Amino acid sequence: MKQMPQVCREIQEDLVAAAVQEAGGRARERVQDHVARCAPCRGEFDRYRALDETVGTLKREPAPAVETAARAELQLRLADLRSRLLTYRVFDSPLGRILIGRTEQGVSLVRYLGRGGVPRLPGLEAVADGAEIERLYRQLLDYLQGRRTRLEWPLDLRLARSDFHRMVLEVTARIPYGAVTSYANVARELGRPAAVRAVAQALRANPVPIVIPCHRVVGADGDLTGYAGKRIGLKQRLLAVEGVQTVRKPADFRVRREAMYIRDRNEVEYCLPTCGALARRSLSELTLFASRECAESCGLHPCTTCRPDLHPLPR
Amino acid sequence: MSDDRFDGLVAAHHGEIYRYLLRVTGRVSDADDLSQETFLRAFKALGSLPPEANARAWLFAIATNLGRNHFRSETRRRRAYAGVGAEDRGGGNPGPEEETLFHEARDRVEAAVALLPLKQRMAFTLRKLHDLDYDAIGRMLQCSAESARAHVFQAFRKIRQTLNHLEMPSTEARR
Numbered sequence: 001m002k003q004m005p006q007v008c009r010e011i012q013e014d015l016v017a018a019a020v021q022e023a024g025g026r027a028r029e030r031v032q033d034h035v036a037r038c039a040p041c042r043g044e045f046d047r048y049r050a051l052d053e054t055v056g057t058l059k060r061e062p063a064p065a066v067e068t069a070a071r072a073e074l075q076l077r078l079a080d081l082r083s084r085l086l087t088y089r090v091f092d093s094p095l096g097r098i099l100i101g102r103t104e105q106g107v108s109l110v111r112y113l114g115r116g117g118v119p120r121l122p123g124l125e126a127v128a129d130g131a132e133i134e135r136l137y138r139q140l141l142d143y144l145q146g147r148r149t150r151l152e153w154p155l156d157l158r159l160a161r162s163d164f165h166r167m168v169l170e171v172t173a174r175i176p177y178g179a180v181t182s183y184a185n186v187a188r189e190l191g192r193p194a195a196v197r198a199v200a201q202a203l204r205a206n207p208v209p210i211v212i213p214c215h216r217v218v219g220a221d222g223d224l225t226g227y228a229g230k231r232i233g234l235k236q237r238l239l240a241v242e243g244v245q246t247v248r249k250p251a252d253f254r255v256r257r258e259a260m261y262i263r264d265r266n267e268v269e270y271c272l273p274t275c276g277a278l279a280r281r282s283l284s285e286l287t288l289f290a291s292r293e294c295a296e297s298c299g300l301h302p303c304t305t306c307r308p309d310l311h312p313l314p315r
Numbered sequence: 316m317s318d319d320r321f322d323g324l325v326a327a328h329h330g331e332i333y334r335y336l337l338r339v340t341g342r343v344s345d346a347d348d349l350s351q352e353t354f355l356r357a358f359k360a361l362g363s364l365p366p367e368a369n370a371r372a373w374l375f376a377i378a379t380n381l382g383r384n385h386f387r388s389e390t391r392r393r394r395a396y397a398g399v400g401a402e403d404r405g406g407g408n409p410g411p412e413e414e415t416l417f418h419e420a421r422d423r424v425e426a427a428v429a430l431l432p433l434k435q436r437m438a439f440t441l442r443k444l445h446d447l448d449y450d451a452i453g454r455m456l457q458c459s460a461e462s463a464r465a466h467v468f469q470a471f472r473k474i475r476q477t478l479n480h481l482e483m484p485s486t487e488a489r490r
Contacts, residue, residue, distance in 0.1 A: 016471055020443075022464075051475060052443075054424045059444045063330035064337070070347045071329050074354055078325075081355055082318070087362065129362030 007034070008041050015041060019048030020055075086121060087129035091137045094144050095234050100133050101126065106154030107136065110208045112228050121159065140210065146241050149177040151211050159207035164195075168202035175216045175287075178242045178294035180255055182220045184284035185265060200226070215239060220282040222255040243290035260288040261295050261308055270295040272313065275306035321358055324370055329354065331445060332378050338440045339382040341429050349385060353378040372451045379437055379455040386433050427477035431470050438466035439474075 011034050017023035018031040035042040088101030101109035142148040160166040171189050187195045203214040215238040219225040227235035236246050236253045246253040262278050263270045265285045289295040302309035337346040441447045449460035
């Protein structure tokens with residue numbers, strides 16, 4: 001190949017740029033001047049120009065037919081991902097760092113994180129996200145500060161470990177604000193009075209504490225017994241928010257049942273804690289209420305013997 | 316996460332992301348996989364994309380990243396080069412007789428693009444076929460805007476050389 005004159009070599013870069021419409025005004029002028037005088041470079045310019053035009057036709061080509069099939073496949077995979085996606089955020093709360101996560105269907109995870117990270121969630125794809133969970137978090141804060149008594153969130157209980165666990169959670173979800181009952185009573189409510197330990201296990205694995213108020217379920221003797229691992233103090237604080245008083249014990253708390261109204265599961269009335277033999281019975285068939293309003297909001301009437309309506313407990 | 320916003324992104328950009336990845340990988344099956352992966356990743360990360368960000372450039376960046384990772388495996392690279400031109404690219408709608416020459420030219424350019432080294436092929440495709448600016452391309456290829464521009468020009472020169480080898484006789488005949 002013949003050696004190119006230096007002037008041509010020097011202008012090569014601008015020549016290509018000008019031919020493919022990527023050159024600035026000054027470079028373009030210089031190239032135009034040069035190719036007007038230099039035939040080989042003019043040929044070169046024309047070839048790059050033609051190449052650029054061909055490239056332009058590639059750009060205008062419609063997407064190939066296979067793209068439609070790929071897009072349809074993508075839509076299927078997106079639908080699958082959407083159904084498995086858990087979006088979550090971690091917040092600071094009066095109870096420590098807390099994770100709130102939801103799927104398409106509803107809130108499926110509330111987790112006290114302590115120093116831990118995001119837990120592994122079989123079958124779910126966890127993605128940190130924000131805006132909507134922020135709203136849930138504000139409601140939760142209102143709840144923890146006593147400004148709200150219900151969290152009416154759509155729930156997705158897919159993280160419950162079995163249908164039995166799910167049933168336990170559904171029964172527990174019906175325990176009203178300000179009320180306390182026992183694992184044994186939940187078991188009776190399920191029609192499985194012997195399954196007290198299984199109920200306790202199910203509540204221990206509650207994927208959405210606070211929202212499903214497992215903190216309202218205590219031992220038959222009134223001891224709080226357990227919560228979120230060893231976080232018994234959180235249980236006591238959640239109950240305190242609802243007006244449920246407790247007394248401290250060496251390694252636990254006990255519900256002050258003498259400060260609460262009481263109901264036998266077979267009755268439609270609520271009583272003073274001193275009514276008849278109630279004071280001596282375990283909580284295995286009883287529910288306690290922090291206030292008359294709380295009991296009456298469940299459709300209960302004041303007992304006609306002890307008359308809690310006439311002799312309310314001191315607040 | 317706004318599903319509507321995402322569905323809008325798929326509708327607006329799936330076609331071009333797919334074409335880009337088809338040129339980058341040279342294989343329909345790889346373009347299928349990588350384009351799906353691009354959008355699945357985007358879906359998961361959409362919450363962290365500021366509302367005012369350029370979603371199109373962001374999608375191209377994800378696709379570019381996946382394309383680079385794809386070719387990191389040497390075996391894949393060899394397989395891809397061995398397969399250039401062998402596979403149906405799926406766009407096969409033959410034009411009328413009088414357009415045959417024109418189509419030949421286009422196919423030859425396409426083949427020459429497929430022979431470019433990966434970075435040049437990406438830079439060239441992003442710039443000339445998808446009109447992205449050099450700043451964005453530089454960020455995607457982890458180089459400066461100047462280097463991105465240099466990649467595009469090297470690509471042009473290489474394509475030109477390849478075409479010389481491929482079509483010298485017919486080009487001369489047409490002139």
